[in-house]
Amino acid sequence: MTRTTGTEGRPLVPEELSDRVDCLLSKVAEAVRKDTDATFASLDIRGAHHSVLRMLGVCGPLAQKDLAARLRVDSSTIVDLVDQLEGRGLAERRRDLKDRRVYLVELTESGQRLLAAADERVGGLRRDVFAALSAAEYEQLRGLLDKLSTRWTTSA
Numbered sequence: 001m002t003r004t005t006g007t008e009g010r011p012l013v014p015e016e017l018s019d020r021v022d023c024l025l026s027k028v029a030e031a032v033r034k035d036t037d038a039t040f041a042s043l044d045i046r047g048a049h050h051s052v053l054r055m056l057g058v059c060g061p062l063a064q065k066d067l068a069a070r071l072r073v074d075s076s077t078i079v080d081l082v083d084q085l086e087g088r089g090l091a092e093r094r095r096d097l098k099d100r101r102v103y104l105v106e107l108t109e110s111g112q113r114l115l116a117a118a119d120e121r122v123g124g125l126r127r128d129v130f131a132a133l134s135a136a137e138y139e140q141l142r143g144l145l146d147k148l149s150t151r152w153t154t155s156a
Contacts, residue, residue, distance in 0.1 A: 032129055039125045043118055044088075048073075052081050053107065053115040056091065061106035063096065090114055 012031060017023045036047035045053075051071055056062060062070070068078040082105050085091040090111035096102040107115065130138050 035129050036125060039121050039128075040118055043114060043121075045114070045118065048077075048081055049085060050115075050118045052078070052085060052105075053090065053111055053118065056105060056107045057112065057115045061094075061104040063102045064093075064105055065102075067105055085111065 011018075012027050013020075013023050033047060036050075040046060040050055052067065055067060055070055059070070064078055064082060065075060067082075068075045071078070073081075082091055082093065086093060088110075089108055091105055092108055093103040093105055096104050126138075130141075133141060
Protein backbone atom coordinates (compact mmCIF):
# COMPACT_ATOMS: atom_id res chain seq x y z
CA MET A 1 0.00 0.00 0.00
CA THR A 2 1.43 3.37 -1.01
CA ARG A 3 0.47 6.38 1.07
CA THR A 4 1.55 9.75 -0.25
CA THR A 5 1.36 13.30 0.96
CA GLY A 6 0.38 14.63 -2.42
CA THR A 7 3.73 16.40 -2.62
CA GLU A 8 6.77 14.84 -4.22
CA GLY A 9 4.99 11.47 -4.07
CA ARG A 10 6.70 10.57 -0.80
CA PRO A 11 4.84 8.89 2.05
CA LEU A 12 4.02 11.04 5.05
CA VAL A 13 5.27 8.14 7.16
CA PRO A 14 7.81 5.72 5.69
CA GLU A 15 6.52 2.19 5.15
CA GLU A 16 9.02 0.95 7.75
CA LEU A 17 7.21 3.00 10.42
CA SER A 18 3.64 2.61 9.17
CA ASP A 19 2.82 0.10 11.92
CA ARG A 20 3.68 2.73 14.58
CA VAL A 21 0.46 4.54 15.48
CA ASP A 22 2.46 7.12 17.44
CA CYS A 23 4.46 8.03 14.31
CA LEU A 24 1.33 8.13 12.15
CA LEU A 25 -0.52 10.31 14.64
CA SER A 26 2.42 12.65 15.13
CA LYS A 27 2.99 13.17 11.41
CA VAL A 28 -0.72 13.59 10.67
CA ALA A 29 -1.02 16.11 13.54
CA GLU A 30 1.92 18.08 12.14
CA ALA A 31 0.40 18.07 8.65
CA VAL A 32 -3.00 19.16 10.00
CA ARG A 33 -1.34 22.00 11.93
CA LYS A 34 0.41 23.19 8.77
CA ASP A 35 -2.82 23.01 6.75
CA THR A 36 -4.65 24.85 9.53
CA ASP A 37 -2.06 27.62 9.58
CA ALA A 38 -2.24 27.87 5.77
CA THR A 39 -6.05 28.13 5.93
CA PHE A 40 -5.83 31.08 8.31
CA ALA A 41 -2.80 32.74 6.66
CA SER A 42 -4.85 35.26 4.67
CA LEU A 43 -6.38 36.41 7.96
CA ASP A 44 -2.85 36.83 9.32
CA ILE A 45 -3.40 34.35 12.15
CA ARG A 46 -2.30 30.80 12.90
CA GLY A 47 -4.29 27.92 14.29
CA ALA A 48 -3.04 28.74 17.79
CA HIS A 49 -4.47 32.26 17.49
CA HIS A 50 -7.80 30.84 16.34
CA SER A 51 -7.86 28.55 19.39
CA VAL A 52 -7.41 31.53 21.71
CA LEU A 53 -10.01 33.61 19.86
CA ARG A 54 -12.44 30.67 19.84
CA MET A 55 -12.01 30.00 23.56
CA LEU A 56 -12.65 33.66 24.35
CA GLY A 57 -15.60 33.73 21.96
CA VAL A 58 -17.20 30.73 23.63
CA CYS A 59 -16.26 31.42 27.26
CA GLY A 60 -16.10 35.20 27.38
CA PRO A 61 -13.35 37.02 29.26
CA LEU A 62 -10.87 34.70 30.98
CA ALA A 63 -7.88 35.18 33.23
CA GLN A 64 -4.68 34.46 31.33
CA LYS A 65 -3.89 31.54 33.64
CA ASP A 66 -7.35 30.05 33.04
CA LEU A 67 -6.98 30.52 29.30
CA ALA A 68 -3.63 28.71 29.41
CA ALA A 69 -5.11 25.90 31.52
CA ARG A 70 -8.14 25.43 29.26
CA LEU A 71 -5.98 25.36 26.13
CA ARG A 72 -3.36 23.24 27.91
CA VAL A 73 -0.48 25.45 26.91
CA ASP A 74 2.36 26.98 28.86
CA SER A 75 1.61 30.36 30.46
CA SER A 76 4.47 31.98 28.51
CA THR A 77 2.88 30.74 25.28
CA ILE A 78 -0.43 32.36 26.24
CA VAL A 79 1.32 35.61 27.08
CA ASP A 80 2.97 35.59 23.65
CA LEU A 81 -0.26 34.73 21.79
CA VAL A 82 -2.28 37.32 23.69
CA ASP A 83 0.46 39.93 23.11
CA GLN A 84 0.19 39.25 19.37
CA LEU A 85 -3.62 39.41 19.38
CA GLU A 86 -3.61 42.52 21.54
CA GLY A 87 -1.05 44.17 19.25
CA ARG A 88 -3.48 43.71 16.38
CA GLY A 89 -6.44 45.01 18.37
CA LEU A 90 -8.17 41.60 18.40
CA ALA A 91 -8.05 41.05 22.16
CA GLU A 92 -7.42 43.19 25.19
CA ARG A 93 -6.34 42.69 28.75
CA ARG A 94 -8.07 44.42 31.61
CA ARG A 95 -7.82 44.14 35.35
CA ASP A 96 -10.33 41.86 36.99
CA LEU A 97 -12.49 44.07 39.22
CA LYS A 98 -12.84 41.18 41.69
CA ASP A 99 -9.09 40.59 41.95
CA ARG A 100 -6.86 43.43 40.78
CA ARG A 101 -3.86 41.06 40.57
CA VAL A 102 -5.55 39.21 37.70
CA TYR A 103 -5.75 40.29 34.08
CA LEU A 104 -8.76 39.15 32.09
CA VAL A 105 -8.40 38.66 28.35
CA GLU A 106 -11.39 39.44 26.16
CA LEU A 107 -12.18 39.79 22.50
CA THR A 108 -12.55 43.22 20.97
CA GLU A 109 -15.15 43.89 18.28
CA SER A 110 -12.40 43.40 15.69
CA GLY A 111 -11.52 40.10 17.35
CA GLN A 112 -15.14 38.98 17.18
CA ARG A 113 -15.29 39.80 13.46
CA LEU A 114 -12.02 37.99 12.76
CA LEU A 115 -13.21 34.98 14.78
CA ALA A 116 -16.37 34.83 12.66
CA ALA A 117 -14.29 34.95 9.46
CA ALA A 118 -11.94 32.25 10.76
CA ASP A 119 -14.82 30.05 11.90
CA GLU A 120 -16.25 30.20 8.35
CA ARG A 121 -13.02 28.64 7.07
CA VAL A 122 -13.05 25.75 9.53
CA GLY A 123 -15.70 23.84 7.56
CA GLY A 124 -13.60 23.97 4.41
CA LEU A 125 -10.52 22.98 6.35
CA ARG A 126 -12.38 20.02 7.80
CA ARG A 127 -13.54 18.93 4.33
CA ASP A 128 -10.04 19.29 2.82
CA VAL A 129 -8.00 17.73 5.60
CA PHE A 130 -10.34 14.80 6.18
CA ALA A 131 -11.47 14.30 2.57
CA ALA A 132 -10.24 10.68 2.62
CA LEU A 133 -12.75 9.85 5.38
CA SER A 134 -16.49 9.31 5.08
CA ALA A 135 -18.70 11.23 7.49
CA ALA A 136 -19.02 8.10 9.63
CA GLU A 137 -15.24 7.56 9.63
CA TYR A 138 -14.68 11.20 10.56
CA GLU A 139 -17.04 10.86 13.53
CA GLN A 140 -15.37 7.59 14.51
CA LEU A 141 -11.94 9.24 14.41
CA ARG A 142 -13.19 12.20 16.41
CA GLY A 143 -14.65 9.85 19.00
CA LEU A 144 -11.49 7.76 19.22
CA LEU A 145 -9.28 10.83 19.60
CA ASP A 146 -11.65 12.21 22.25
CA LYS A 147 -11.50 8.90 24.11
CA LEU A 148 -7.71 8.77 23.84
CA SER A 149 -7.38 12.38 25.00
CA THR A 150 -8.91 11.51 28.37
CA ARG A 151 -5.63 9.78 29.25
CA TRP A 152 -4.16 13.24 29.76
CA THR A 153 -7.12 14.78 31.56
CA THR A 154 -6.08 16.73 34.63
CA SER A 155 -7.98 17.93 37.63
CA ALA A 156 -6.55 21.44 37.25
